[in-house]
Amino acid sequence: MIDHEKVEQAVRLLLEGIGEDVNREGLIDTPDRIARMYEEIYGGMEEDAGVHLMKTFTVESSEMVIEKDITFYSTCEHHLLPFYGKAHIAYIPDGKVVGLSKLARTVEVFARRLQLQEQLTGQIADALMEYMQPKGALVMVEAEHMCMTMRGIKKPGSQTVTLARRGVFETDPTLEERFFRMLGR
Ligand SMILES: Nc1nc2c(ncn2[C@@H]2O[C@H](COP(=O)(O)OP(=O)(O)OP(=O)(O)O)[C@@H](O)[C@H]2O)c(=O)[nH]1
Numbered sequence: 001m002i003d004h005e006k007v008e009q010a011v012r013l014l015l016e017g018i019g020e021d022v023n024r025e026g027l028i029d030t031p032d033r034i035a036r037m038y039e040e041i042y043g044g045m046e047e048d049a050g051v052h053l054m055k056t057f058t059v060e061s062s063e064m065v066i067e068k069d070i071t072f073y074s075t076c077e078h079h080l081l082p083f084y085g086k087a088h089i090a091y092i093p094d095g096k097v098v099g100l101s102k103l104a105r106t107v108e109v110f111a112r113r114l115q116l117q118e119q120l121t122g123q124i125a126d127a128l129m130e131y132m133q134p135k136g137a138l139v140m141v142e143a144e145h146m147c148m149t150m151r152g153i154k155k156p157g158s159q160t161v162t163l164a165r166r167g168v169f170e171t172d173p174t175l176e177e178r179f180f181r182m183l184g185r
């Protein structure tokens with residue numbers, strides 16, 4: 001639960017800390033704006049992926065399903081700067097599938113909180129396994145971290161790629177090859 005009042009106080013302190021005048025016109029509403037923005041960009045903390053992934057329907061097929069190029073924005077827990085990019089999800093159903101939008105909703109649940117990219121990737125894969133019980137799931141996340149591009153080492157354009165394999169994807173490398181082929185890689 002986001003404590004609006006606390007966030008506002010903290011933002012005022014932060015602005016003072018960097019030597020700003022918190023009462024100047026452009027900044028007067030900033031603490032409130034940031035608190036409202038945090039409700040949105042950190043709203044995933046209060047959400048449960050199960051709400052989306054437990055709405056399954058029955059299918060005969062056990063062919064791989066891929067939802068690729070799911071755009072997401074998240075926040076790096078070390079620097080509180082954005083990292084953003086694309087998530088690609090594959091799973092092999094075991095009698096049930098979810099609505100396609102639910103895969104993107106799952107990405108949102110875990111992206112809209114303070115994160116590490118590896119953890120984001122793993123949490124999406126674990127949620128798929130827990131709530132849908134597919135034969136296997138594979139999640140790939142490609143992202144640019146602003147803590148790597150606008151500050152510090154300053155490497156614009158560098159991409160971090162993370163993978164999480166679960167179930168049959170851990171034991172059968174041909175499935176991963178098929179995933180990459182279907183992704184056009
Ligand atoms: N593994 C991983 N590292 C991340 C992620 N986001 C940011 N980092 C890294 O976290 C590290 C934090 O390093 P520190 O040495 O504690 O902080 P710092 O002095 O600001 O480090 P520099 O970024 O190297 O200037 C940096 O190397 C970041 O690149 C992430 O999602 N996963």
Ligand SMILES: [Zn+2]
Pocket residue numbers: 076077078079080081145147148
């Ligand atoms: Zn960072």
